[in-house]
Amino acid sequence: MKRSSLLAPLSRDHHVALVHALRLRRATEGDLAAVVAGFLAFLLGPGREHFAEEELLAPQVPDACLAARMLDEHDEILRRAEQLGRDPRMGEAHAVGELLADHVRFEERELFPLLETALSRA
Secondary structure, eight states: OOOOTTTHHHHHHHHHHHHHHHHHHTOOTTTHHHHHHHHHHHIIIIIHHHHHHHHHHGGGOSOHHHHHHHHHHHHHHHHHHHHHHHSOOHHHHHHHHHHHHHHHHHIIIIIHHHHHHHHHHO
16 A cells, blocks of 8 residues: 555555564574564664654544554553563564564554544645
């Protein structure tokens, strides 16, 4: 789907996040440490910037419940990633991968279309 110029960079970030989510969901004992390290490097660099940009857009979301969901999921992803970094476990890596993939899909399918409509009116 073609995104507005304001949201297109965030959608490109989502593609990278989905790659990390897939790697987390497919992690094995043999590659768990490397997969978690790669995810954390992404999350602490470009991922944190991405969350900050989306948080600046939150007040523009016409549905306060959806904006709150986005912010809550950001917090949960960061909290669980921190826990994963301290104690990398296969089951938790898979769960964080699912959480991240679900979050990206929520933003792309529900939040961003609503936000684009609101921004086009502004």
